[in-house]
Amino acid sequence: MYALAAVPAILLGAPLLALLWRLPWTDLTDALTSEAATSALGLSLVTSVIATGLCVVFGLPLAWALAVGRGMPTRVVRAFCLLPIVLPPVVGGVALLLAFGRRGLVGQWFDGAGVQLPFTTAGVVLAQAFVALPFFVLSVEAALRQLDEEFAEVAQVHGASPFRAFTAVTLPSIGPAIAAGAVLAWARALGEFGATVTFAGSLQGRTQTLPLAVYDLLERDPADAVVLSALLVVIAVAVLVALRDRWFSIFRSAEP
Amino acid sequence: MRRSLGTLAAVASLAACGGADRPTVDVLAASSYTDVAESLEALIERELGVDVRFSFGSSGSFLEQLRQGAPASVVITADAATMERIESAGLVDPSSAIATNRLVIVTADTAAGRMIEALTDLASTDGIVVLCASSAPCGAASDELLRRAGLDVSPASREPNVRATLTKVLLGEADAALVYRTDALAHGGLRSIPADGEVVVTGRAAAAEGDARGAAIVALLAGPDAAEILRDAGFEAP
Known part of the structure; x- marks a missing residue:
């Protein structure tokens, strides 16, 4: 058993260790302070935080609707919400182009109004929100389902409006799930590559986020690419450490 | 453990059994050669009796791929500068110009x-x-x-x-x-x-170091039959 367990452990661990092993320690500051790196890091932080904000604002009502909804329509909507998790991100990018590109289903109206999404920083945010939203919605929906509905009902019996019952009673009790969902969504947005490069393109300072910069650097300066990759790993590890209790508690509390 | 490796090997051999007894040769080509590859593949397979498998990418990524042991008998880059870097890394035999774009x-x-x-x-x-x-x-x-x-x-x-x-x-x-x-x-x-x-960018082809089959393909790609195919696709003679 231990031998079998070692196989996936090596599969998961070796690439990360190799990244650290190949890290050019002496050029570390040079690589991290290069113009490509700093502008990509800044852009990644700004876009991923905005994308996460959008996920929270719009994901919360969606998670609530999925949690209270019953029957076929809810299941269909939930399936659509899950899709970006299983879809190859490049396919997501193509779909985004066909929807929000300037000849797209919806995008042609935007274009008429002078709003451009492809090749813009707003396009990066859209691509990130597209792939990150399901992570937020799923974790919040799970928490809402496990919540004892009676609390909110009692509040309503005592005269609170449904909205007031939601904000005063429901919201505080799912706070940890909202936090965990937001951090997961943020991490997914930060690592987004395929949908971004397909939908928003790659231009330093405007649409070239950290993962896109890694890809570009790999062909020009592999050592710098390794440094930026390691930076993304460090951020990912920090997220997991920060979440170690919260995220898993969602699953634990599922047990009776 | 041993059993799962055996299964893996069986699956791998099933996946590889495309060309029966003909040897399979991998060609790593610049993405600008995507459209002409089918005709080049037919020429190589007819002349040399091998099964050719093209894979495409950005020439800029080939150096790192080859360095990490990508199994390619032949490499075709879109420009000469990229090939020079691969050659000076000692990963291939001397290259030949095949077309310009x-x-x-x-x-x-x-x-x-x-x-x-x-x-x-x-x-x-x-x-x-x-x-x-x-x-x-x-x-x-x-x-x-x-x-x-x-x-x-x-x-x-x-x-x-x-x-x-x-x-x-x-x-x-x-x-x-x-x-x-x-x-x-x-x-x-x-x-x-x-x-x-x-x-003008000059596409160059090179065989993996000491790869005889690859060298034959490079010679064919630099020859008159391939030149005609490349010309039809809009390339020019180097």
């Missing part, structure tokens, strides 16, 4: 796209212009072309390779782009304008 402007059927008539228009247009990334040969050639013309173009994006660049114009998301002549020819409906300027 040049850049053209392609435009989408959009208001801004139809206005573009010459290279100088790329600098003055209000439309969306996309270029290949500087790390890709088409991007390096685009930079050189624009530098020689003294033009300052602000692209909306620097796409990872020439195919991605072309796609943005095909979808109408970009109004104009600089791509290879061969890419424009492969998409008949696309309006293309010669980007006068003498920037």
